[in-house]
Amino acid sequence: MTPPGTGVATLEHQAPGRTDPDAVDATLAASGDAHAFERLYRTHLGRISGLARRMMGDEDTDDVIQDVFVRAWQKLATFRGESAFGTWLHRLAINVILGRRETLGIRRQRHLDGDTALEALPGRRTTPEISMDFETAIEQLPDGARQVFVLHDVEGYRHEEIAEMLGLATGTSKSQLHRARMALRRHLER
Amino acid sequence: MSDQWTGRLSEYLDGELSPEDRGALESHLRGCVACGAVLADLKRIVARARGLEDRLPERDLWPGIAARIGASSGETPAIDLARARARRRWSFSLPQLAAAAVALMTLSGATVWLLHPAPPAAVVAGPAAPASAGSGAPAIAVSSRRPGSADQSYAAAVSDLERVLEQGRGRLDSTTVRVIERNLATIDSAIAQAQRALAADSASVYLNSHLAETMQRKLDLLRQAAALVSSVS
Known part of the structure; x- marks a missing residue:
């Protein structure tokens, strides 16, 4: 897999000959060592938690995070070391999150109204709340635009990868991204 | 616009x-x-x-995960090695099988150590310079590490095992050698990281324990690698 196209360096794809710092623990965990797996959990919790919260909102997020790590434990034998463990875990997490979101689809219809939810938010604040304000604005994006924005601009995936994950055309991923950015711009300039 | x-x-x-x-x-x-x-x-x-930063959950989710994967007691779960081998057998490529073999042997050594923990002394060392699996390698069980003869014994054991591995590496499959070296490099990096952290917080029980565990892992890996060399001699 090649690095993301936008230069967002949040994904660390395994380069040939590069040592994966998690290799030993991943191997031990795949052999049933729960302590090694706990170390992996603690190493990657922040990133997986951030991904889940941005993709899901706060609702059910803790459950989803637990599901991600339980699924990872169950799937460790399929980790072939072709990418870094963190990259493998991240892709697995996205699959779990997207699966959970499908089951929540009905509850989330309210976000499908486009930019109306974002319009209801208070305008931009000055620091130090600005980062959380930005997080809140992301959470209020329409579902499709939020998924693409998080995966592309926050997590660093390319449109081709996002299109494959979400079952979209690449052009749709691009248009959703632009839509998300413009919606955030309208919110943040207020 | x-x-x-x-x-x-x-x-x-x-x-x-x-x-x-x-x-x-x-x-x-x-x-x-x-x-x-x-x-x-x-x-x-x-x-x-x-620039968004990672976001940790407000509560520790590990207990719930541990319960669901059967490790809720907080102790090392029972490991079904036969099942683990079978799982790898069907799931890993050839290079990974080599890695798995080494890891499983490492795990075996670690399991033995866990089943027969050393007394809770600062550092407990056995006879130095074991040259094959099953000989007495120092067991590291550190609650508060102090420099001393145990550290020297550990260093001597590691040095001897590294020499055995170096002398016998030509008899090992190149893939196995690469896996061993890669894992050793990872462990060395982890040891160095733990030592740097301990320099700033020498009283940390967690760090001391982590360092001891990592050092033990290196010793186990070297010991099993030496055993591999012996087995093909």
């Missing part, structure tokens, strides 16, 4: 326009202040997205 180019500013920002479109848009930007302002805002949004 909106014109035919506004909708393509994200593609431009992401470097996804064709050279022709890129040139045309740049020409447009030179004369369109509004598009320039939108582009500047989009750049800020992308930069802010890239």
Whole structure:
């Protein structure tokens, strides 16, 4: 897999000959060592938690995070070391999150109204709340635009990868991204 | 503000326009202040997205996970090695099988150590310089590490095992050697990291325990690698 196209360096794809710092623990965990797996959990919790919260909102997020790590434990034998463990875990997490979101689809219809939810938010604040304000604005994006924005601009995936994950055309991923950015711009300039 | 180019500013920002479109848009930007302002805002949004930090949960989720994977007691779960081998047998490529073999042997050593823990002394060392699996390698069980003869014994054991491995590496499969070396490099990195952290917080029980565990892992890996050398001699 090649690095993301936008230069967002949040994904660390395994380069040939590069040592994966998690290799030993991943191997031990795949052999049933729960302590090694706990170390992996603690190493990657922040990133997986951030991904889940941005993709899901706060609702059910803790459950989803637990599901991600339980699924990872169950799937460790399929980790072939072709990418870094963190990259493998991240892709697995996205699959779990997207699966959970499908089951929540009905509850989330309210976000499908486009930019109306974002319009209801208070305008931009000055620091130090600005980062959380930005997080809140992301959470209020329409579902499709939020998924693409998080995966592309926050997590660093390319449109081709996002299109494959979400079952979209690449052009749709691009248009959703632009839509998300413009919606955030309208919110943040207020 | 909106014109035919506004909708393509994200593609431009992401470097996804064709050279022709890129040139045309740049020409447009030179004369369109509004598009320039939108582009500047989009750049800020992308930069802010890239700068978002990880977000930890408000509570520790490990207990729930541990319960679901059968490790809720907080102790090392019973390991079904036969099942583990079978799982790997069907799931791993040849190079990974080599890694798995080493890891499983390491695990075996670690399991033996866990089943027969050393007394809770600072550092407990057995006879130095074991040259094959099953000989007495120092067991590291550190609650508060102090430099001393145990550390020296550990260093001597590691040194001897490294010599055995170096002398016998020509008899091992090159893939196995690479796996061993890669894992040793990872462990050495972890040891160095733990030592740096301990330099700042020498009283940390966790760090001391982590360092001891990592050192033990290195010893186990070296011991099993030496055993591999012996088995092909």
